[in-house]
Every structure is written in C-alpha cells, then in structure tokens.
Amino acid sequence: xxxxxxxxxxxxxxxxxxxxxxxxxxxxxxxxxxxxxxxxxxxxxxxxxxxxxxxxxxxxxxxxxxxxxxxxxxxxxxxxxxxxxxxxxxxxxxxxxxxxxxxxxxxxxxxxxxxxxxxxxxxxxxxxxxxxxxxxxxxxxxxxxxxxxxxxxxxxxxxxxxxxxxxxxxxxxxxxxxxxxxxxxxxxxxxxxxxxxxxxxxxxxxxxxxxxxxxxxxxxxxxxxxxxxxxxxxxxxxxxxxxxxxxxxxxxxxxxxxxxxxxxxxxxxxxxxxxxxxxxxxxxxxxxxxxx
Amino acid sequence: xxxxxxxxxxxxxxxxxxxxxxxxxxxxxxxxxxxxxxxxxxxxxxxxxxxxxxxxxxxxxxxxxxxxxxxxxxxxxxxxxxxxxxxxxxxxxxxxxxxxxxxxxxxxxxxxxxxxxxxxxxxxxxxxxxxxxxxxxxxxxxxxxxxxxxxxxxxxxxxxxxxxxxxxxxxxxxxxxxxxxxxxxxxxxxxxxxxxxxxxxxxxxxxxxxxxxxxxxxxxxxxxxxxxxxxxxxxxxxxxxxxxxxxxxxxxxxxxxxxxxxxxxxxxxxxxxxxxxxxxxxx
Numbered sequence: 001x002x003x004x005x006x007x008x009x010x011x012x013x014x015x016x017x018x019x020x021x022x023x024x025x026x027x028x029x030x031x032x033x034x035x036x037x038x039x040x041x042x043x044x045x046x047x048x049x050x051x052x053x054x055x056x057x058x059x060x061x062x063x064x065x066x067x068x069x070x071x072x073x074x075x076x077x078x079x080x081x082x083x084x085x086x087x088x089x090x091x092x093x094x095x096x097x098x099x100x101x102x103x104x105x106x107x108x109x110x111x112x113x114x115x116x117x118x119x120x121x122x123x124x125x126x127x128x129x130x131x132x133x134x135x136x137x138x139x140x141x142x143x144x145x146x147x148x149x150x151x152x153x154x155x156x157x158x159x160x161x162x163x164x165x166x167x168x169x170x171x172x173x174x175x176x177x178x179x180x181x182x183x184x185x186x187x188x189x190x191x192x193x194x195x196x197x198x199x200x201x202x203x204x205x206x207x208x209x210x211x212x213x214x215x216x217x218x219x220x221x222x223x224x225x226x227x228x229x230x231x232x233x234x235x236x237x238x239x240x241x242x243x244x245x246x247x248x249x250x251x252x253x254x255x256x257x258x259x260x261x262x263x264x265x266x267x268x269x270x271x272x273x274x275x276x277x278x279x280x281x282x283x284x285x286x287x288x289x290x291x292x
Numbered sequence: 293x294x295x296x297x298x299x300x301x302x303x304x305x306x307x308x309x310x311x312x313x314x315x316x317x318x319x320x321x322x323x324x325x326x327x328x329x330x331x332x333x334x335x336x337x338x339x340x341x342x343x344x345x346x347x348x349x350x351x352x353x354x355x356x357x358x359x360x361x362x363x364x365x366x367x368x369x370x371x372x373x374x375x376x377x378x379x380x381x382x383x384x385x386x387x388x389x390x391x392x393x394x395x396x397x398x399x400x401x402x403x404x405x406x407x408x409x410x411x412x413x414x415x416x417x418x419x420x421x422x423x424x425x426x427x428x429x430x431x432x433x434x435x436x437x438x439x440x441x442x443x444x445x446x447x448x449x450x451x452x453x454x455x456x457x458x459x460x461x462x463x464x465x466x467x468x469x470x471x472x473x474x475x476x477x478x479x480x481x482x483x484x485x486x487x488x489x490x491x492x493x494x495x496x497x498x499x500x501x502x503x504x505x506x507x508x509x510x511x512x513x514x515x516x517x518x519x520x521x522x523x524x525x526x527x528x529x530x531x532x533x534x535x536x537x538x539x540x541x542x543x544x545x546x547x548x549x550x551x552x553x554x555x556x557x558x559x560x561x562x563x564x565x566x567x568x569x570x571x572x573x574x575x
C-alpha cells in the first residue's frame with residue numbers, strides 16, 4: 001500500500017534516484033554474479049574445453065568405433081532410453097490418476113511411494129542386487145522352494161541384466177515423475193469431470209478428452225527431461241551389473257568411466273563427445289520450452 | 293445412502309487393486325534392506341521373509357567399527373556430512389547472490405549467465421564426470437573434500453539459481469523501488485527485504501543441494517579414493533569388489549545412511565513439493 005503511494009503518482013523523483021543509484025546497483029549486480037561465473041568457468045568451461053582437447057586426435061574416434069563394446073553400448077543406451085522412459089512415463093501417468101483420488105489412505109500410500117526417490121541409490125540398488133543373487137538371493141530361494149528348480153542367473157545374462165537395470169531405473173525415478181504429473185493433473189478443475197460424467201462420459205472418455213489434452217504438453221516436457229536424466233543415469237547400471245557380464249550391459253553413462261578406469265582418458269572423452277549429437281537437440285528443445 | 297456406501301467400497305476395492313502392487317513394488321528392496329540389517333548372516337542368506345530372532349548385532353558391529361571393512365565408518369559418515377553441508381551452504385550463497393543479481397539488480401549479462409546455467413543443468417551429470425575428474429586432478433584437489441564440494445556445487449547451482457530466480461521474479465518490483473527511495477543499498481535490500489521473503493525457496497534449494505551431495509555416488513567415487521577421504525556410499529561400493537563381502541553389514545550401514553535423507557525429505561516435504569516439483573517442469 002505505502003509503496004504504491006510513493007511510486008505511483010510522482011515518478012519524477014524516482015527516475016532521479018534511479019539514475020543516481022544505478023551505478024552502485026550495477027557494481028553489486030556484477031559482484032554478486034561473479035562467484036557463479038567463476039565456478040562455471042573453472043568447473044564447466046575449462047573441463048569441457050580440456051576434454052575436447054584431449055579427444056582431438058581423429059584416430060581416437062577410429063579406435064572407438066572399432067571397439068565392439070562401444071557399438072554394443074550405443075544399442076544398449078537406445079534400448080534403455082526407449083523402454084525405460086516410455087514404460088516409466090506411462091506408468092507415472094496412470095499412477096498420477098491413482099494418487100489424485102481423494103481418499104485419505106491414498107495419501108498414506110503416497111508417503112511410502114516416494115521413498116525410492118528420497119533415499120540414496122546405493123543401499124537400495126545393492127539390496128536389489130542381492131535379491132537377484134543366484135544362490136542366496138530371496139528371489140531364487142523362493143523359486144527353488146516353490147518349484148524345486150534353480151532360478152535363472154539373473155545378472156549373468158546380458159538381456160536379463162539389461163532388463164533388470166531398466167526396472168531398477170524405473171523403481172528409483174518413478175515416484176519423481178508421478179509427483180510431477182500429479183501436480184499437473186491437480187490443476188485440472190474438478191467440475192469438468194463432473195460435467196462430463198453427467199453427460200455420460202466413461203472413465204476412458206474422460207481421460208481421452210479432458211485429462212490427456214490438458215496434460216499433453218507437460219507429459220512431453222517430462223519425457224524429454226527424463227531422456228536427459230536417463231542418459232546420465234550411472235547408478236542403475238553400474239551398481240547393479242557393473243557393466244557386465246563381459247562388458248555387454250554398458251550404457252554411455254558408464255562407458256566413459258570404464259575407459260577411465262582402463263587409463264584411456266582420450267577414449268573416455270571421445271565416447272562422451274560422440275554422444276553429444278544425441279544430447280544437444282534434447283537440450284536445445286528443453287531450453288526453448290523453459291524460456292517460453 | 294446404502295447404495296452410495298456400496299459404491300464407495302467398490303471404488304476403494306478398485307484403488308486397492310492398484311495400491312497393493314504399488315506398495316509391494318516400492319517396499320520390496322527397502323524391506324529387504326531392513327531385513328538384512330536385523331538378521332544374523334545365516335538367516336539373511338536363507339531367504340527367510342522374517343528372522344525368528346531379530347537382532348541388533350549388525351548395528352553394534354557397524355557402530356563399533358568392528359569389521360575391517362568398516363574401520364573408518366564414523367570418519368566416512370563425517371565426510372558425507374561435511375561435504376553435504378558444505379555443498380548446501382556454498383550452493384545457497386552462490387545461487388542466491390546470482391538469482392538476486394539477475395532478477396532484482398538486473399546485472400549486465402545476467403540473462404546469458406542464466407541460460408548458460410540452464411545449459412549446464414541439461415548436460416547429463418555422468419557426462420561431465422570424466423572431465424571433472426581430470427580438472428580436479430589439474431587443480432590438485434583430488435582426495436580432498438573440496439573436490440567433491442565444488443563438483444556438487446557446480447551441479448546443484450544451475451537448478452538452484454533457476455528456482456530462486458523464478459521465485460524472485462514473483463516478488464513485486466515496487467519493493468526494490470521503495471527500498472531505493474528510502475536510500476537502501478543493494479546489500480541492505482538483499483539482507484533485509486530479499487532474504488526474509490525468499491525463505492521457503494531457500495529451504496527448498498538448500499535441502500535439494502544437501503540431499504544431492506549426500507546421495508551422490510559417481511562423483512564421490514571418482515574424486516575420492518583414500519579410505520579416510522571417501523564418503524560412506526563409496527565405502528559401500530567398495531564392498532562390492534570383495535569376494536567375502538559381509539552383505540548384512542553392507543545393508544545395515546546402507547540403512548543407517550538412508551535414514552537422514554528420508555527424515556530430511558519428510559521434514560521439508562512441504563517446501564520441496566511447492567518449490568521443486570512446481571519449478572522442475574513448467575508445463
């Protein structure tokens with residue numbers, strides 16, 4: 001109220017103050033921006049420039065493309081992205097409808113549901129890893145008790161191991177995306193659904209003609225953002241399979257670390273640089289969407 | 293009345309059909325973790341779904357550092373704490389100054405910095421890890437807390453700045469003008485007007501940075517390797533390379549490590565969900 005009284009009617013003195021005060025405001029503005037700019041230059045610009053320099057030799061890329069593990073990694077990464085993201089987002093969309101229902105006990109389920117996202121990856125992924133242990137894990141002992149047969153050696157089969165890494169990734173990140181989609185769903189006014197129900201629209205029609213149109217944009221944004229995050233998911237693969245068996249379950253996020261551990265820094269950098277054509281369009285789309 | 297009751301029960305039943313698989317799926321690995329922590333080794337390995345005689349012995353071994361894998365348990369937990377708190381504080385300082393400067397002082401180049409920060413946010417963290425590792429080596433920071441703190445600040449700051457800038461843009465412009473007319477310096481405006489109004493977002497961002505650093509595995513494992521310098525997740529990861537891993541102790545230490553972030557998350561959930569999920573994706 002009082003601020004409006006001052007700034008509202010007589011803008012002349014304000015302009016004068018602004019001109020006088022401007023220089024000190026600009027000085028402070030620059031000073032307060034500086035710490036982040038320093039961090040950005042020291043820990044983003046310099047490392048990125050340095051990695052391009054380390055991987056400048058074209059022969060590195062020849063060696064990389066000749067490495068069968070690299071080719072396998074590219075396929076794994078694509079499968080991981082396509083399967084994990086679509087499965088995760090569809091389930092998240094479905095579950096956001098579940099969590100939107102106005103029941104007190106559903107709220108309690110939500111409290112538990114968020115746990116995988118709230119706790120650190122390493123203990124839970126190691127827990128999953130031991131559940132899958134062929135001799136001692138709870139899954140195979142249960143299979144043995146029920147059928148008398150030995151269960152599969154889960155993580156020793158590249159296809160099974162990849163599938164399990166995808167499930168682990170979904171287990172970890174599903175709560176986050178469900179929450180985001182839920183917050184989008186809750187902004188849809190409830191009376192639209194009531195009106196539709198009165199007009200005889202079934203659940204599917206309500207979803208098709210009310211929910212989906214209002215959530216489509218959010219869903220697409222989430223899918224793109226999730227692609228970026230999933231590309232960088234190191235833990236789900238590395239802590240579960242370690243890239244094995246026989247380096248057949250690497251994804252781009254773990255391959256660089258593998259080369260690094262083999263002391264092939266140039267290969268590590270090259271494998272990341274090769275991935276840029278995949279990442280940069282996504283980044284570009286996200287920047288456009290966010291600065292809208 | 294009766295009909296409505298029946299319909300409610302039918303809805304509840306349908307919802308339960310979803311809730312039960314969701315709960316089983318969510319809780320299985322966590323329950324398994326808990327089960328190992330309260331079971332003696334033989335029982336845990338037998339695949340029993342509940343131990344006949346639950347025990348706290350594993351906790352005693354972990355807290356007493358009575359296994360050679362765990363002789364630095366407290367020190368490593370301390371490293372985790374120091375690094376997360378350090379990351380949270382530095383992220384808050386750097387990001388709040390930057391957001392204030394971009395949003396309120398309209399510093400020259402602020403928009404460019406904001407866009408560069410966002411660009412960093414969209415680079416998958418694992419892709420920056422190898423370059424970061426080399427860079428920390430060049431700076432001579434490997435195996436120090438600073439390596440991980442600075443790496444985590446680099447990763448946390450872009451998102452923090454973005455969230456804070458958005459919250460800051462929502463504060464009325466008249467505040468700055470009134471403060472200017474009253475002769476307040478930018479610093480006074482920052483301290484007396486800006487910070488108090490931004491508290492909820494600051495809590496959200498601080499919690500975000502704290503949990504990010506506490507839960508981090510990849511960067512911690514690359515940048516720290518000395519037994520006394522690593523954080524607890526790296527120590528747990530090192531269990532894996534051993535053939536005779538004491539899994540029940542690994543799970544116990546893991547469970548202990550999971551409790552603080554879960555508690556912090558539930559404590560600040562209110563801020564987190566308003567500040568972070570709303571800002572995470574703009575529809």
